Amino acid sequence: MMSVLSGKSILVTGVITTSSIAFHTAREAQLAGAQVVLTGLRPRLVNRIAARLPHPAPVVELDVTDTEQLRTLAGRVTEHTDRLDGVLHSIAYAPQGALGGRFMETPWEDVATAVHTSAYSLKSLVSSVLPLMSEGGSVVGLDFDASVSWPDYDWMGVAKAGLESTARYLARYLGPQGIRVNLVAAGPLNTLAAGRVSATSEKDTAWADNAPLGWDEANATPVARACVALLSDWFTATTGEIVHVDGGVHAMGF
Template structure:
């Protein structure tokens, strides 16, 4: 049997073939899952086009994680394609350029608030929206970038990731009695759509490979996708509130 045979997985954040979420969706299908994607606005056409490049074309439902109407309608929209969700992948993040790229001290609250809402609060919003379709044994898996240190140019997105990691722990506490697991994967730098939107991101990825005991390829999202799929499966039945590092080992090394 494949890892995800008979499971239905909702995947957010698929925009291009370079998106980590695309590789998660592809691998999930290869492991036997039915996959449903989300998108909205002008991005939805991109997602629908990319969905054709998956092993099996996946349906796309509308979801803007900052829209209360979209969140309220999510269960019904997914319900047109599946009667339950066994897994949900949170691959959503955004911060205005004004709070990235070395502008930490210049960041003003409206832009910081946007970063926190889209990149951290949305994990809770997505969990609540998907909860009616989830059952015991379901899993919510999100993507983060190690928030225990201050990175060059990452600025308020780093703060948002710290909030995301804390949010995941509280969700693990409150959804655990329902049998729903909540975990994060902390990936090393991958040249994804999100990374390209951060000015000066090369200052983070530069030198990562020599510092990683296992080495690191910034062009390869597959190791990260494999970790997400493993956490979506029933091979981690008693793991929740965890952050699994997929970064070649850099997080464990001193300077």
């Protein structure tokens, strides 16, 4: 993995804490030779987190629900790199009322926020930086298996199903431009986002018990390395795919 991204410029969204998958992917991408540009909803906070990466990384402000910020994103990214070879979409949010077993009571406004931020944002993000990907490249999004329902995940699960479908359609429409679009479905990890779902600890214990390879919810590196591999040129004929990095649970009937 030491040089698979050598000479490539990668945009990484969603770095919030050092435990986030996005942070670990940015770290592994730098170790693999990439120039990394970060985006963040709160740039000052992300700059502090970015200081813990192996190399300095600029931070560009981005709220994926803000039309003006999306319109100017490519121009602001070009202050740091003249092209992008890869993009990591690591953005998801659902209001608390859309989680935690309140599925039947969740109002449309909360559902709309979850779908806009967690699914439609994949399309809007890619559309915004498309001018910087004229030579093709790879888009990787972070997923949580939406083929089944999960306790407490509720409308975020619906949004993830939308994300999966969005990725397939992007793969269809962007393939002729040499752009691959894939998702990585990770097992549960100790991240800020996971902490908002009430039954996380119980689910993690059951996950580890049912994973033939075992599962460490404190270790995001295997997921980050899968993202790096998909961002590299090792998967040039793979698009529209969901790669599970979950210890094998998805195949076990759990």
